[in-house]
Amino acid sequence: METNHPRHDGAPAAEVHPVDQIRPVGTLFLFAVQHILVMVAAPVSSVFLIAKALNLSDALSSALLSSVFVFCGLGSILQSVGIGRIGVRLPFIMLPGGAATILFISIAQGTDLQTAAGAVILTGIFYILAVTLFVRILKYFPPLVIGTMVVVIGISLVKVTGLLFTGRPGTEHFGDPRQLLLALVTIALTVLCFRFLRGFLRQLSVALGLVGGTLFAMALGETHFISLAAGPLISTPTLFPFGMPHLDLVAAIPMLVWSLASMAEATGQTVINGEIVGREVDPPRDVPRVIRSDGIISIIGGLFGTPVMVTSGENIGIVRASGVRSRYVTAVAGALLVVIGFTPLARMLNGIPPAVVGGTAVVVFAIISVLGIQMLARVDFTRTGNLVTCTLALALGLLPVLIPGMYHSLPANVQTIFGSGVAMSALVAVLLNLLFHHCGARDRDDLAKEPDAGPQARPADYRI
Known part of the structure; x- marks a missing residue:
């Protein structure tokens, strides 16, 4: 209290x-x-x-x-x-x-x-x-x-x-x-x-x-x-x-x-x-x-x-x-x-x-995990970029969790990143977020929703 x-x-x-x-x-x-x-x-x-x-x-x-x-x-x-x-x-x-x-x-x-x-x-x-x-x-x-x-x-x-x-x-x-x-x-x-x-x-x-x-x-x-x-x-x-x-x-x-x-x-x-x-x-x-x-x-x-x-x-x-x-x-x-x-x-x-x-x-x-879902509930998934980013980051992040050792044939240093579900989800999410929201014009769905938005994300986007 x-x-x-x-x-x-x-x-x-x-x-x-x-x-x-x-x-x-x-x-x-x-x-x-x-x-x-x-x-x-x-x-x-x-x-x-x-x-x-x-x-x-x-x-x-x-x-x-x-x-x-x-x-x-x-x-x-x-x-x-x-x-x-x-x-x-x-x-x-x-x-x-x-x-x-x-x-x-x-x-x-x-x-x-x-x-x-x-x-x-x-x-x-x-x-x-x-x-x-x-x-x-x-x-x-x-x-x-x-x-x-x-x-x-x-x-x-x-x-x-x-x-x-x-x-x-x-x-x-x-x-x-x-x-x-x-x-x-x-x-x-x-x-x-x-x-x-x-x-x-x-x-x-x-x-x-x-x-x-x-x-x-x-x-x-x-x-x-x-x-x-x-x-x-x-x-x-x-x-x-x-x-x-x-x-x-x-x-x-x-x-x-x-x-x-x-x-x-x-x-x-x-x-x-x-x-x-x-x-x-x-x-x-x-x-x-x-x-x-x-x-x-x-x-x-x-x-x-x-x-x-x-x-x-x-x-x-x-x-x-x-x-x-x-x-x-x-x-x-x-x-x-x-x-x-x-x-x-x-x-x-x-x-x-x-x-x-x-x-x-x-x-x-x-x-x-529920708290992560709660955070994602505030994301607008009608935007194609957000949907694709979350979908692939979850899929590629969960694969090494669900199928341990799937990257065992790769070099040890590569395994360190790819074999970690958290690292993989972070890497994929960051790269796709850059692709959809920081590289040139946004996808059409985003431009339609935010006609005045520039190519860069708002500075406070990462804050809760």
């Missing part, structure tokens, strides 16, 4: 925007925990993949898990609170990038761990240097482009998290009925909380659904929290865990190419987050703040062995579902993530069954 604070002269002060409101400590804590419960699978699975693929020792894996949680927390605080032109001051959570984790493993397997860590540092530097150029093309990201990207982002996340309870096709446990049951019970409990709870408890529906799903899993014997508690009581990030990072620009090229798609994704996430919380986003001002934060945290995190850290859209669905828009919620979540990074909780959170996390995440991430 927005409140007015009286000024010294007796006149009412300007209303505090919900994004800037500091809620009572108790509610801040509970809402922060809700964000953590939804995002916890990402850092844990990231470290698990790296440890298994690169045969890391238990001690090194524990130190890496600690580092990832700590830098997730520091990045979330930086984005939520902001320092000068670093941090966007919106409710955001930072996570290790999924594609970035795969690229980290690939570079390490092709060279060594020191070179992989160096690639992370180089990518962080590239973020900071390239954002000045990137901001100049943001005028080519109108709601048509961003809305299409957000739809693909949501669908991509639903597919990735759906695998947590379906398993991968072709594996022994694919479609295990017990795992499907856990996910469906979690989803059902979440829906029931939204339907029958009111006020504060309703805002915690996502967390309550996840807790209920976990309790159901415990009754079925599907949890293993006690075994995960074994180990050191205090974990600490380790500086240079793989040795001194090796800065090899050639080896880092796949990660640098991917970072371009990451910046485009950050644009869509920033705009949609601003829309959800009701704060106008100015992309040329706010997107660089997001990307600079990603770069700084990735540079420092690379010194401690983490993959590239990115501001995630995973928590955007939580903000929309709960209606809690305060950036201090995610700031507190960041502080809790730092604390978790130094305790056994980092290991124990991995005891939440993947199917339960997947069921929760599917609900949250599907909301992101």
Whole structure:
């Protein structure tokens, strides 16, 4: 609830925007925990993949898990609170990038761990240097482009998290009925909380659904929290865990190419987050703040062995579902993530069954796609250019999501762009938007609707 604070002269002060409101400590804590419960699978699975693929020792894996949680927390605080032109001051959570984790493993397997860590540092530097150029093309990201990207982002996340309870096709446990049951019970409990709870408890529906799903899993014997508690009581990030990072620009090229798609994704996430919380986003001002934060945290995190850290859209669905828009919620979540990074909780959170996390995440991430559809609903699709742009951007963006590996015969660097649904949808949407709205005369449908429109789009076209 927005409140007015009286000024010294007796006149009412300007209303505090919900994004800037500091809620009572108790509610801040509970809402922060809700964000953590939804995002916890990402850092844990990231470290698990790296440890298994690169045969890391238990001690090194524990130190890496600690580092990832700590830098997730520091990045979330930086984005939520902001320092000068670093941090966007919106409710955001930072996570290790999924594609970035795969690229980290690939570079390490092709060279060594020191070179992989160096690639992370180089990518962080590239973020900071390239954002000045990137901001100049943001005028080519109108709601048509961003809305299409957000739809693909949501669908991509639903597919990735759906695998947590379906398993991968072709594996022994694919479609295990017990795992499907856990996910469906979690989803059902979440829906029931939204339907029958009111006020504060309703805002915690996502967390309550996840807790209920976990309790159901415990009754079925599907949890293993006690075994995960074994180990050191205090974990600490380790500086240079793989040795001194090796800065090899050639080896880092796949990660640098991917970072371009990451910046485009950050644009869509920033705009949609601003829309959800009701704060106008100015992309040329706010997107660089997001990307600079990603770069700084990735540079420092690379010194401690983490993959590239990115501001995630995973928590955007939580903000929309709960209606809690305060950036201090995610700031507190960041502080809790730092604390978790130094305790056994980092290991124990991995005891939440993947199917339960997947069921929760599917609900949250599907909301992101709906928000993209909501943004596209404001686009005039009677214009041929808009219709063709959205149609092809969705089709070519969803193909690599629906048919993984379809570009496996292409060079690795090309696969990095074409194989990412978000990158592909952004690339196609931007190019077609340029073709129809920025190159010469517009198509006839557009000219008929806007007889006075020039060849250039209005400057505010990208704003929400």
